[in-house]
Amino acid sequence: MTEYIENNNVIEIKLLSKSFGKKEILKNISLSLKKGETLSVLGKSGVGKTVLIKCIAGLIQADSGTINVLGKNIITLKSKELLAIRQKVGFLFQGGALYDSMSVRENLLFPANRNLNLTNKLKIQEQIEETLENVGLIDAIDKMPSELSGGMKKRIALARTLILKPEIILFDEPTMGLDPITSKEISNLILKTQKTYNTSSIIITHDINCVQLTSNRINILKDGIIYANGTYNELKNSKDEWIKSFLK
Amino acid sequence: MPENNKSIYKSIKEFLFEIGDLSKFIRVFFRETFRKPFEFNEFFNQSYEIGYRSLGLVGITGFILGLVLTQQTRPVLVDFGALAWLPGMISLSIVRELGPVITALICAGKISSRIGAELGSMQVTEQIDAMEVSGTNPTKYLVSTRVLAATIMVPLLVIYSDALALVGSYIAANIDGDISIHLFFSEAFAVLDFNDIIPAIIKTLFFGFGIGIIGCYKGYRTQKGTKGVGLAANSAVVISSIAIFIIDLIAVQLQQIINIF
Numbered sequence: 001m002t003e004y005i006e007n008n009n010v011i012e013i014k015l016l017s018k019s020f021g022k023k024e025i026l027k028n029i030s031l032s033l034k035k036g037e038t039l040s041v042l043g044k045s046g047v048g049k050t051v052l053i054k055c056i057a058g059l060i061q062a063d064s065g066t067i068n069v070l071g072k073n074i075i076t077l078k079s080k081e082l083l084a085i086r087q088k089v090g091f092l093f094q095g096g097a098l099y100d101s102m103s104v105r106e107n108l109l110f111p112a113n114r115n116l117n118l119t120n121k122l123k124i125q126e127q128i129e130e131t132l133e134n135v136g137l138i139d140a141i142d143k144m145p146s147e148l149s150g151g152m153k154k155r156i157a158l159a160r161t162l163i164l165k166p167e168i169i170l171f172d173e174p175t176m177g178l179d180p181i182t183s184k185e186i187s188n189l190i191l192k193t194q195k196t197y198n199t200s201s202i203i204i205t206h207d208i209n210c211v212q213l214t215s216n217r218i219n220i221l222k223d224g225i226i227y228a229n230g231t232y233n234e235l236k237n238s239k240d241e242w243i244k245s246f247l248k
Numbered sequence: 249m250p251e252n253n254k255s256i257y258k259s260i261k262e263f264l265f266e267i268g269d270l271s272k273f274i275r276v277f278f279r280e281t282f283r284k285p286f287e288f289n290e291f292f293n294q295s296y297e298i299g300y301r302s303l304g305l306v307g308i309t310g311f312i313l314g315l316v317l318t319q320q321t322r323p324v325l326v327d328f329g330a331l332a333w334l335p336g337m338i339s340l341s342i343v344r345e346l347g348p349v350i351t352a353l354i355c356a357g358k359i360s361s362r363i364g365a366e367l368g369s370m371q372v373t374e375q376i377d378a379m380e381v382s383g384t385n386p387t388k389y390l391v392s393t394r395v396l397a398a399t400i401m402v403p404l405l406v407i408y409s410d411a412l413a414l415v416g417s418y419i420a421a422n423i424d425g426d427i428s429i430h431l432f433f434s435e436a437f438a439v440l441d442f443n444d445i446i447p448a449i450i451k452t453l454f455f456g457f458g459i460g461i462i463g464c465y466k467g468y469r470t471q472k473g474t475k476g477v478g479l480a481a482n483s484a485v486v487i488s489s490i491a492i493f494i495i496d497l498i499a500v501q502l503q504q505i506i507n508i509f
Contacts, residue, residue, distance in 0.1 A: 054377075057381050059377050059380060059381065079385075083383050083385070086380070086381050086382070086383050087383045089381070090381070091377075091378070091381040093374045093377065093378055094374070095373055095374065097373055097374040097375050097377065097378035098375075098378075099370075099375055099378070099379075100369075100373070100375070110382070110384070111382035111383060111384070114382075114383055114384055115382070115383045157378075160378075160382070161382075164382065164383070
């Protein structure tokens with residue numbers, strides 16, 4: 001905990017390994033995320049990017065290493081402590097993962113009711129409306145997820161994450177499957193929410209425009225290790241052809 | 249190792265793995281269910297979905313069961329000059345065996361498949377993970393509520409189905425003959441005692457638990473996208489139907505042993 005306050009790292013991963021059967025996906029990975037920073041993780045499909053952020057969220061149990069999130073090693077945390085940490089770590093899933101049996105309002109109400117210490121129902125409703133306004137979808141408040149487009153689903157999923165006012169947000173392919181205009185809108189929205197809510201983020205993506213717009217730093221995963229680390233410009237000017245090909 | 253033996257070995261290994269995994273799942277269910285906070289709202293919601301929404305189907309099948317059973321049995325009893333035994337014989341077979349097993353099988357088809365498909369689609373669209381990262385315990389919210397609702401609702405549905413089966417039986421008895429409602433039900437209930445009713449209700453609690461837990465387990469372990477959801481729903485029905493017969497077999501053997509003492 002003290003270390004976290006001193007070095008200002010909200011996430012600090014050391015020697016993280018994860019295998020599925022005989023296949024080693026992550027090999028002794030170490031990375032860190034500073035407060036207020038946005039880190040993009042790039043890499044080929046199936047290289048383990050999603051596994052990495054699911055390990056950070058505690059959705060996948062790592063085989064070895066440490067994952068310090070806000071000063072606590074989530075690998076050794078008990079379920080109650082993990083629950084408390086999770087309230088501070090938002091996760092935006094690839095497909096949005098909206099609860100399809102609930103309306104947009106209920107999707108936001110569900111985590112709000114359980115995690116926010118707001119006894120006043122009116123106050124919760126106000127907060128839901130404010131969050132939806134921030135993502136520009138207040139008009140969709142009573143719609144069902146099946147009535148929303150892909151971009152709208154991502155925005156609502158972001159609103160559902162933001163309602164708990166997380167300190168960290170993990171984005172799993174936030175622009176995947178969207179047209180270039182909607183992708184840009186989502187990237188701008190990520191940037192806007194980072195400023196409004198003062199969050200630190202890890203973004204898993206293949207979208208270089210999104211990386212350019214939102215990220216302070218980039219890590220490239222290859223064969224289970226962090227192959228390259230640096231800013232967009234540093235990596236773009238790299239002599240390594242493979243790295244360059246990624247940022248085209 | 250020959251190819252055939254290899255595939256048998258693989259099947260046995262997968263079966264044992266599944267049994268172990270299901271046991272682990274049941275252990276987690278018991279660990280989480282009786283810890284605070286309790287999800288009462290979702291439990292009542294599931295009880296409504298599982299119980300109230302099954303009334304029509306269970307009622308119709310129960311009624312037809314009683315009606316057909318009576319019509320099929322009546323000629324045999326007439327041949328033996330034992331028509332007076334008809335209400336008692338029908339009520340005994342319905343309350344002790346046919347009512348619980350047939351109703352549980354109907355519930356396996358309706359409830360277990362619904363739970364399997366629902367949780368399966370939530371699993372493949374990452375809704376369960378989303379629940380977990382937003383600070384909700386999905387085992388408590390999704391599994392405990394559904395399993396408890398099934399455990400409580402299936403016995404109630406069996407009692408309801410038994411009652412309608414007796415009504416169906418009374419109507420069938422009056423199609424070919426003439427028996428007063430008072431006489432029919434007096435004869436039907438005269439042969440029943442606690443040894444018939446209580447064990448039958450107790451085993452339906454286990455039927456309900458089996459239907460709920462297998463539906464949840466299959467849904468929770470769904471993989472491979474939409475194809476996996478179909479497989480989860482399908483295998484939830486198949487496995488819970490087999491489980492019903494196994495539980496029934498064990499319950500009958502236990503009852504026999506208890507009756508000896």
